[in-house]
Amino acid sequence: MPGFLLKRILQSLVLLLIVSVIGFVVLNLLPGGPLAQFGLDSSITQADLDRLREQLGLNRPLYVQYLDWAWRLLQGDWGHSFRDGAPVLEVIARHLWATFLLMGSSTIIAVSIGAWIGIRSATHRGSTFDYAATVGAMIALSIPTFWFGLVGIYVFSLKLGWLPAGNMYTIGDETVLDYLHHLILPSIVLALVHVAIWSRYMRSATLDVMNQDFVKTARAKGLSERRILMKHVVGNALLPMVTLAGIQLPSVLTGALVTETVFTWPGMGRLFLDSLGYSDYPVVMGLLMFSAILVIASNLIADIAVALIDPRIRLA
Amino acid sequence: MTSATLSQPIRERWWRSRTTRRFITNKLAMFGLGMIVLLVLACILAPHLLPYGSLDIDLRARFAPPFTGYHFFGTDPLGRDVAARLFEAGRISLAVGFSAMLLSTIIGTLVGVIAGYRGGWIGSVLMRTVDGFLSFPSIFLVLALAAALQPSAMMITIVIAATSWMEVARIVDAEVRSLREREFVQAGRMLGLSGAHIMFREILPNALGPIIVAATLTVARAILMEAYISFLGYGIQPPLPSWGNMLNGAQQYLGSAPWLAIIPGAAITIAVASFNFIGDGLRDAFDVRSDGH
Secondary structure (H helix, E strand, O other), rough: OOOHHHHHHHHHHHHHHHHHHHHHHHHHOOOOOHHHHHOOOOOHHHHHHHHHHHHOOOOOHHHHHHHHHHHHHHHOOOOOOOOOEEEHHHHHHHHHHHHHHHHHHHHHHHHHHHHHHHHHHOOOOOOOHHHHHHHHHHHHOOOOHHHHHHHHHHHHHHHHHOOOOOOOOOOOOOOOOHHHHHHHHHHHHHHHHHHHHHHHHHHHHHHHHHHHHHHHHHHHHOOOOOHHHHHHHHHHHHHHHHHHHHHHHHHHHHHHHHHHHOOOOOOHHHHHHHHOOOHHHHHHHHHHHHHHHHHHHHHHHHHHHHHHHHHHHHOO | HHHHHHOOOOOHHHHHHHHHHHHHHHHHHHHHHHHHHHHHHHHHHHHHHHOOOOOOOOHHHHHOOOOEEOOOEOOOOOOHHHHHHHHHHHHHHHHHHHHHHHHHHHHHHHHHHHHHOOOOOOOOHHHHHHHHHOOOOOHHHHHHHHHHHOOOHHHHHHHHHOOOOOOHHHHHHHHHHOOOOHHHHHHHHHHHOOOHHHHHHHHHHHHHHHHHHHHHHHHHHHHHHHHHHHOOOOOOOOOOOOOOHHOOOOOOOOOOOOHHHHHHHHHHHHHHHHHHHHHHHHHHHHHOOOOOO
């Protein structure tokens, strides 16, 4: 286990290094590079820009600039937002929990419905349900999230008037119930694609487990199919899903960005687009790096969690 | 010459192969193929057949609902014909999807072949770079790049390709890795064939199935990605229509003119689903094991 842990942490650090190089390249591709913020101000002349370039060390070789940038990233100095001068990490932190709330509730929906569909498809292999679930998953994966959101707003907000069309809460009525009311539609919209993905993986994981010897043994002991399923199959089939949760994170974040835009949800995705619109590049870069670090960290945590649960990995 | 006899001893005619038979008996895949053919034909022919151009403004006919009057799919806030725009947009969206697929498949194949065949530290660096790109939520990277560069159809294609080549690279790397110690490759080495020859002429043809499957699914994802970024305003720029940017202003008219949102979204879904159906059918036909990742 310590060997596995060490190896996995080392891999993540290498990945972090590579991600930071990609981020640095993107930073230098942005118009005006790291000086873009001053290019927007008409009172700043070319001479000022040249002096700034000198002062900020942008005339140094690129690898020196990279090391400097990465070092400050490590120390938590992610720069300041052009819009309100607040430290980038603080701006991100302000929007973090709205995104986590949305992602959390949509993951609960996606996992529970996806697991149910997947298990049922596996136990009723080749049935109409299985076929419908397969085709349905492929169609769900093809629907643009924002369009599904628009259709949802049209039906449930504009036509039926059941659910709010956007925002996280009603101003002046910030109760838990009000938050939940606003959470329903965006969570379902974000969950759609992931219900499809989870159901596919759950189906194949369940089929894998059902073909294992210990399930045959359980059957030979005369246990009922239902008991075998609940006691022996589902738990073992859910285990690889922990890894999947980590792998799925980039796609959930992508979906969250689009969903937040459609529902004017004040999370990280919304922040990213607003910052892009204002050419607030420090925040854009910050979110880019933050999301990648989040992904690397959650993959690491998922792998460690699986290792802790599964003795086969722990002892290997 | 020698290579052909080494790697492919006897070759069936492809149209009589088991793979082809399995593909054409797959109902869903054939449905997808049919839809794509229809869509492509419609996008090629419609601008010549429809009485309105995609940019013809007619302020007296603003917000005409679909299936009424002269405008089959209705009109937009400027009175432009939605049908004409939809098929014009289809040309652009499908072209971006196809070109991004071609480009990303080329990049992915190159990276995968080199990483898989060379191995060692070059292979490690290349494949860790793949992991690095996969750590970013694709849309964050695409939007940051699209905002940084001049938005044109070509640039959007390049940006999408630059962020979607990793899947193919992983598949090709794994295939090449499993093949590079096989006898026919060693025979090639003993014959003194160059590394490039062995990589691309001897090994690569054996990985064609998985590459074709991944490429088909990449078209689907590229069309979706173009729709996402154009919807958000960083993709194809108006007045040039794309399926994504037709939806860009649709939200504010959702109550009064829902067809502005529904019609282009349905077109995207049909196109993407069709490519997914085809890709899935090809996967079954080539008997590519889906390893779950």
